[in-house]
Amino acid sequence: MDKIILIDGNSIANRAFYAMPPLTNSSGLHTNAVYGFTTMLLKLIEEEKPTHMLVAFDAGKITFRHAEYKEYKGGRAKTPPELSEQFPLMKQLLEGCGIAQFEMSGYEADDIIGTLTRLADEAGKQTLVVTGDKDMLQLASDHVTIALTRKGVTEIEAYNPAQIKEKYGLTPGQIVDLKGLMGDASDNIPGVPGVGEKTALKLLHQYQTVEEVIAHVHELKGKLKENIESHVQDAKMSKELATIFRDMPLEKEWDDMKFNGLQTETAVPVFRKLEFKSLLERLDLTAAQTDESREPESPLQLVVLDETNVGSLIERLAEVDVVHVESAGENPHHAVLIGIALRTSDTSYYVPFELLASEAGAPLREWFADENIPKRGYDLHKADIVLHWHGILLQGAAFDVHLAAYLLDPTESDQSLSALTSKYGLPSLQSDEAVFGKGAKFKVPDLEIVSEHLGRKAAAIQQVIAKQQEDLEKYEMHRLYYELELPLSKVLADMEKQGISVNAEGLQRLGQEFEAQIATLVQDIYELAGTEFNINSPKQLGEILFDKLGLPVVKKTKTGYSTDAEVLEKLEPYHEIVRKILHYRQIAKLQSTYVEGLLKEVRPETGKVHTYYRQTIAATGRLSSQFPNLQNIPIRLEEGRKIRQVFVPSEPGWHILAADYSQIELRVLAHISQDEKLKEAFVHNMDIHTKTAMDVFGVSESDVDSNMRRQAKAVNFGIVYGISDYGLSQNLNITRKEAAKFIEQYFAVFQGVRRFMDDIVKQARTDGFVRTLLERRRYLPEINASNYNLRSFAERTAMNTPIQGTAADIIKLAMVQMDERLRAEKLRSRMLLQVHDELVFEVPEEELETMSRIVPEVMAGALQLDVPLQADVSYGSNWYEAK
Missing domain, CATH: 1.20.1060.10 (Taq DNA Polymerase; Chain T, domain 4)
Structure with missing residues (x-):
């Protein structure tokens, strides 16, 4: 028997957006509404097992109802761009899942669903309507159930005519009379002033319809009688506006809505783009897709080592091209070492850890520790830390596939080795999930399976490296990779092993x-x-x-x-x-x-x-900090700042020294945009937020009050992060109109910034990507999209990526240069943490003066800009005192 599900797309998306916490994927796309929407879809598919599905959307702001009443939905705030940019993603997801969707100019989703429920009624088909809008209760019948969302979007409350009668004492048809009397503020339907739900229900229990209430108005008393008599036309019009149109000229056939189960082949790429990893796992869709364009798999030459044959590898150590360290556990400081594979040009060698740690493995340990022997592998940063806690030193990282994959496409969420072999059309490689399982199902298989999997991974790394080296040259990222990211990886590993x-x-x-x-x-x-x-x-x-x-x-x-x-x-x-x-x-x-x-x-x-810095x-x-996240300690609250008191030097008589960049992103913006007013502020060492307030509000420095400066600060950082008027209004607790005016005033004053933002968007449209000053790329596939919301998100990203990305590059440069300087001057001081724009060191007493001089010097000189970079330094007996 057919089971039809009709979903009110706009209503559910709205509810999901406001019910879910803010979520973005690694490319910065907002995804909370899509995520909430998707979890609801999956739950419905699982529980209801529909044979037909359709999601209806509103096709635009103007409908036939506006011809009757121009103010229809007039009170609604403009949809925040953080939500509107998600509608195209939702539609892509539906298409990927094999779920029909429909919209029609001049009509709302309600009308599409109203018409389809009428047809379903006539055909005797069981239909479930899912919505957040109580107006839809008018469609309930013996064949049509209305499911209203509760607690966000995943919980629903079903209503048939009997349940509507029980809750409201009304028939489904009387729901429009209820709206006629009480109105609906969300749709700007006026109703009768002073009549709320309680009064409206009382009137309808007595008189059944709006028309009958009007006919018997003489039986009423006082203010209620007066209000109804004065608003007869409003009541009639409100009822009409609330009535769902059920006779649309639909060209949809039931077969167009047929649902044949989740189409995993097309759903997986969309889920991956949105980075819904938990949903992929829940649906067991984590396995890589097959690709006919791949090279055929070649036989693997594999040697599993033990004490009897370890000499065969020791003889060929000079030929070893790749090292791969396999471990279990996300936190490398507590990871379990599974095994190691080394690769020459033609053979993979599997090295059990017990062998590496034994007397027979001494030559191998020496090879690992020799920084003059180049090591190439996948995620050597993690490998370095894992081996460290197992007593093995790994030095000489010369190429890291994971790091290169991130640089070449930082918005790709799946940079696993199996995904990279697929990307480059290389022989397929089983995913780690397929070999080991995941979560509670994780299990290390027997030696034969593990050794072959790691041997194949080492061979795959070798092949991927050749492709990536070509790409790094082709996309002019050679220097960024070899002079910044790769040496930084070693600096980070040393900091993490040191700990605080x-x-x-x-x-x-x-x-x-x-x-x-x-x-x-x-x-x-x-x-x-x-x-x-x-x-x-x-x-x-x-x-x-x-x-x-x-x-x-x-x-x-x-x-x-x-x-x-x-x-x-x-x-x-x-x-x-x-x-x-x-x-x-x-x-x-x-x-x-x-x-x-x-x-x-x-x-x-x-x-x-010992935190773990994620570079990718x-x-x-x-950089991102995990296990624990030391970049997230709240310092706006005094009690939060006190947490920093517990971070102390590891040696008696030493000090904690902290240095942080002053307004680095705004200085980068001044350089990139060449805005004269911004440059002037930094060249003359003015307080940038006061200067912005002076220029935007047109007042002298002495007239800038704390509120003006606060607003100017929010606008300054808002501009850097591509904030919308909605986002700024939330930050400052003002109306969107006021926020839009602020942004407009800012651009009128800082015209160089406006020009830069216009130019960078044009350039992104031509190139398809934007770059930082150090040639870091960020691809923007949606920059030329026909859909306004996707396009405008890409435009905002184009504007802020060169600023944020260059600021990130500068502090990374400072870290690499600082590490070199500490070694060159043979200082005992150690770099411990990077927290956004701040570097934290532990310093012996006798080096305080030296470090107080060279740290800000190195940070200020990390990259030459047209405005000075400035780092403020301070120290104390703990991190709190150093700030």
Whole structure:
């Protein structure tokens, strides 16, 4: 029997966007709405097993309803670009999954679904409509069930006519009468003033329809009678506007909506582009796709070594071309070493770790440790750390396939070796997931399978290197790779192995301070509330704030009142309890994430935390820190800054020295854009935010107040990050109109910046990519897309990538040059951390003066710009004091 699912695309996308936390893929595309939408689709497919599916979309802003009432939907804010850019992605995803979609000019998704449910009714077909819009309840019938989304988008509440009767005491047809009387603010449908849902239901229980209410208005009294008499036409028009049109000239046949299950062949590339890894795993779609253009697989010459035949490799060590270290676990500081493969021109050698660590493996260990012997492999940075914790030194990295893959295409999410062999048309290589399994299913297979897999990986690395070397030359990335990224990889590994000492006792004391502070805040909150309740329960907190204390309701969810951070920040001026709750949440987060979290990460044998810097994650070229993330310690809050007190030198009498770039991205913007006003500010060492406020607001320096400077700062950084008027309005808590005006004023003043942004977009349209000053590329395939939203996202990325990417390149250059300088001057000082624009060192007393001079000198001279680079340096007995 046929089972049809019709989905209200715009409604579900909107709900998913606001219900899901902000998500972006590595190329910066917003994906939270698509992710929420996709999880809902998968759940429906799994639970309902439909035979037919269709997602209906609105085709534009103007519909036939605007001819009747120009103000229809007039109160709605413009869709944020962060959402609108996701609609094309949603449509690509549907196409990939084999799910029909439809839109028609002049009509809304409601009308498409209304017409199809009428046809389904007539044909006796069971249909489920999925929407977030209660108006759709009017379509319910014996054959049509309406599923309204609850708690975001994955939970739904189904309504048939009996359930509508039970909840509202109405028939489905009376839903339009309900809207006729009470109106709908979201669609700007007026209804009758003063008539809410309660009054409207009471009237309809008595008189059944809008027309009957009007006919019996003389039986009513007071203000209600007066309002209805004065708004008869509004009530009739509102009912008409709320009535879904069910007679569209559809050319769709049921066969056009046939759903034959998820089309994995076309779905996988879209899921990969969106980086929905967890969904790929859930659907078991992680295996690589076959490619007929690949070279045929050749037989593998493999030698599995033990103490009896290790000599056969030792004799050929001078010919070894590739080293591959296989480990299990994402964090290399705690990874399990599985095995090692070495490769000559024609043979792969499998080296069990036990052999490498044994007496017989001594010549191999010497070879690994010799920095004059070039090593080529895949993710040598990780290999270096894993071997370090197993007592083996790896030096001499000369080529890293993983690093080259990232540089050549930083927005490609799958840079696995099996994906790279597919990309270059080389013989297929089994994915690691296929050999080892993943997650709870991970298992190291027997020696025969492991040795062959690693042997093939070593051979694949050899073949991929040849292709990548050609590409690096072709795309002018040779210097960026060999002079920056590859040496930086070694610098990072050394920093990570060194680690940073943590005063565990100090951290525990801080934890006790936070616990005491939390206890005090809890008591204060209880006193202000007049009762005890679970502060962590949104439901109980909502009841206290809105029912008991009567604060204004900012936002509602399906389950009640929203009490998220955005809501609480808006409510802060209304009651002291809100400030206390916000403070409580901040301290509780510090306690759980940074006190308890950091304590778990301290390595017992070193007393240090050893972070892991990912060089191949961010499309802009920025480094990412993990296990633990030391770039994310909140420092806007004094208690957050205190966390830095526990990071101390590892040797007595030493100091922590920190140096950070001043306004590096804005200085890069001044250089790239050649804007005279920006350059002037930096050349004369002015406060850039004050200078921006002076120019944008047209006031003298003495007239710039703290609010003006704050707004100017938000606009400055907003411009760098390609912020929209929506994003700026959220940051400054102002209207989108005001935010747009700010941006307009900024560009009127800084015309060089405007010119640069126009020119870079034109250049990107021609080239298909943009570059940093050091030739780092970022590809923008959507820059010439016909779809406005995809195109405008690519344009914003084109504008900000040269700025952010160059800033990232500069601090990386500074790190490489600083490492060289420390060695050249034979200093004992050590570089420990990189946190965005800041470098952190531990320094002996006698080198403080030297380091205070050379660190800012090296950082300022890392790259020559038309405006001076500036690094501010400070030091203390811990990281907190050094800032």
